[in-house]
Amino acid sequence: MVSNYCFKITNKQQRLGKDKTFFIRTYGCQANERDSEIIKAILLKIGFKEIKDFNKNVDLVILNTCAIRQNAENKVFGLLEQLKKKKETRKIKYFGICGCVAQQPQIIKRLKVKISNIDFFMGTNNIIDLPHILEMVMLKDKQVSRIDKMKSALVENWPNYRETRHKALVNIMYGCNHYCSYCIVPYVRGPIRSRTKENILDEVKCLIKNGCKEITLLGQNVNSYGIDLKQNYTFANLLEDVAKTKIPRIRYATSNPWNFTKEIIDVMAKYKNIMPYIHLPIQSGDETILKLMNRTMKVKDFIALIKYARKKIPCLTVSTDLIVGFPNETNKQFRKTLKLYKKIKFDNAYTFIYSARPNTPASKIIDKVALKTKQKRLTKLNKLVKKYSKWNNNKYITNVVQVLVDGQSKTNKNIFTGYSHNWKVVNFVGQAKIGDIVNVKITSSSLFSLNGEKISC
Numbered sequence: 001m002v003s004n005y006c007f008k009i010t011n012k013q014q015r016l017g018k019d020k021t022f023f024i025r026t027y028g029c030q031a032n033e034r035d036s037e038i039i040k041a042i043l044l045k046i047g048f049k050e051i052k053d054f055n056k057n058v059d060l061v062i063l064n065t066c067a068i069r070q071n072a073e074n075k076v077f078g079l080l081e082q083l084k085k086k087k088e089t090r091k092i093k094y095f096g097i098c099g100c101v102a103q104q105p106q107i108i109k110r111l112k113v114k115i116s117n118i119d120f121f122m123g124t125n126n127i128i129d130l131p132h133i134l135e136m137v138m139l140k141d142k143q144v145s146r147i148d149k150m151k152s153a154l155v156e157n158w159p160n161y162r163e164t165r166h167k168a169l170v171n172i173m174y175g176c177n178h179y180c181s182y183c184i185v186p187y188v189r190g191p192i193r194s195r196t197k198e199n200i201l202d203e204v205k206c207l208i209k210n211g212c213k214e215i216t217l218l219g220q221n222v223n224s225y226g227i228d229l230k231q232n233y234t235f236a237n238l239l240e241d242v243a244k245t246k247i248p249r250i251r252y253a254t255s256n257p258w259n260f261t262k263e264i265i266d267v268m269a270k271y272k273n274i275m276p277y278i279h280l281p282i283q284s285g286d287e288t289i290l291k292l293m294n295r296t297m298k299v300k301d302f303i304a305l306i307k308y309a310r311k312k313i314p315c316l317t318v319s320t321d322l323i324v325g326f327p328n329e330t331n332k333q334f335r336k337t338l339k340l341y342k343k344i345k346f347d348n349a350y351t352f353i354y355s356a357r358p359n360t361p362a363s364k365i366i367d368k369v370a371l372k373t374k375q376k377r378l379t380k381l382n383k384l385v386k387k388y389s390k391w392n393n394n395k396y397i398t399n400v401v402q403v404l405v406d407g408q409s410k411t412n413k414n415i416f417t418g419y420s421h422n423w424k425v426v427n428f429v430g431q432a433k434i435g436d437i438v439n440v441k442i443t444s445s446s447l448f449s450l451n452g453e454k455i456s457c
């Protein structure tokens with residue numbers, strides 16, 4: 001049973017940030033980006049002012065961390081060493097760490113010894129406790145750890161803050177129950193907790209009123225939306241109801257192939273405001289590896305799914321995630337990933353070398369493959385990624401695409417950038433405002449983007 005917590009601040013907490021500044025750095029995925037927006041909203045509400053320059057003196061620094069791979073964690077540890085010194089020389093007053101790294105008790109234990117002047121650890125389920133944590137740190141001079149493991153909190157009354165007006169991230173669910181054998185997410189983000197459809201739709205309607213043009217529905221695996229609510233209301237149903245709000249653009253992240261249904265594709269085909277873009281991580285083209293990953297998906301079913309989607313949705317962009325060097329992956333198995341890539345001709349892929357994560361089943365396998373071999377495989381795969389990205393992008397030359405404008409080039413005031421309706425980066429010449437949706441005629445393509453000029457109709 002999901003319990004709803006109510007975000008509250010006391011009168012004392014209300015003044016904690018008066019005349020004080022904060023700096024926050026975010027690592028990792030869009031779930032973390034959205035969490036950072038909420039953290040900022042809380043800090044602004046209790047009087048802090050944000051500064052964006054890490055080299056200035058600042059009262060409070062928060063690192064919102066990612067633990068998905070070891071190299072993501074290493075970046076955090078490097079910065080923590082710097083913060084430790086900055087605190088010793090009084091360039092910062094307080095610093096704390098939150099997000100997925102802070103959710104791991106064994107890491108907190110280590111950090112408390114190594115970086116003894118760290119002020120707080122706040123787990124992924126504890127953002128609601130931030131005012132109380134700061135009260136303890138700032139008024140009572142205590143070191144605080146709040147990492148309630150699976151506090152099934154779904155807070156609905158967060159203070160409001162968005163990095164941009166024209167685009168917004170909307171959480172539809174938290175956590176994951178799938179336990180892919182390599183993945184740390186279920187351990188650090190907890191089990192699935194879906195928001196109710198009413199709360200999600202209210203948030204979307206409020207965003208529309210404030211001029212938002214594009215929303216991303218967020219979840220670790222959005223296809224599992226609602227299974228905990230047991231209301232017979234699926235992600236496809238939610239997507240359709242969100243489309244009916246008439247917000248100009250909707251996309252979602254992330255989906256997994258085993259429960260990506262044809263109904264989702266049918267809803268995408270029916271509504272023009274659902275962006276023709278599917279990010280569908282397959283991870284490997286070899287079924288034995290997929291089984292070992294606990295991702296029991298038949299490659300032929302994946303191919304059939306993409307074929308169906310491409311038939312139903314014109315100009316569909318398809319991207320994926322791939323892991324090379326899963327423990328004991330053979331060359332033959334790796335070649336199956338290459339074969340699948342060539343067969344699907346993905347628009348893009350996020351590719352990673354397998355990284356052992358604490359407590360996951362895969363981390364217990366004795367791996368005989370050398371890192372050098374894995375690196376070579378990654379290079380080979382990335383070559384294909386580039387080849388098919390360019391091949392796909394070339395198809396758009398002379399086409400007119402609609403672009404939601406994100407910003408202006410720093411070096412040339414005549415060049416703007418944004419994303420097409422099917423999630424291609426487009427750089428174009430011509431005048432525009434952030435948040436406009438403009439028509440751009442594509443004149444050339446680069447490896448991972450399209451180039452063009454704005455046209456009037």
Ligand code: 5AD
Binds near residue numbers: 283
């Ligand atoms: N090692 C390498 N890549 C990983 N990913 C998740 N866990 C690991 C890991 N242990 C990748 C997967 C996932 C993406 C978000 O990160 O490809 O889809």
Ligand code: SF4
Binds near residue numbers: 177180186256
């Ligand atoms: Fe990790 Fe698998 Fe859950 Fe995705 S579906 S978050 S890869 S366990």
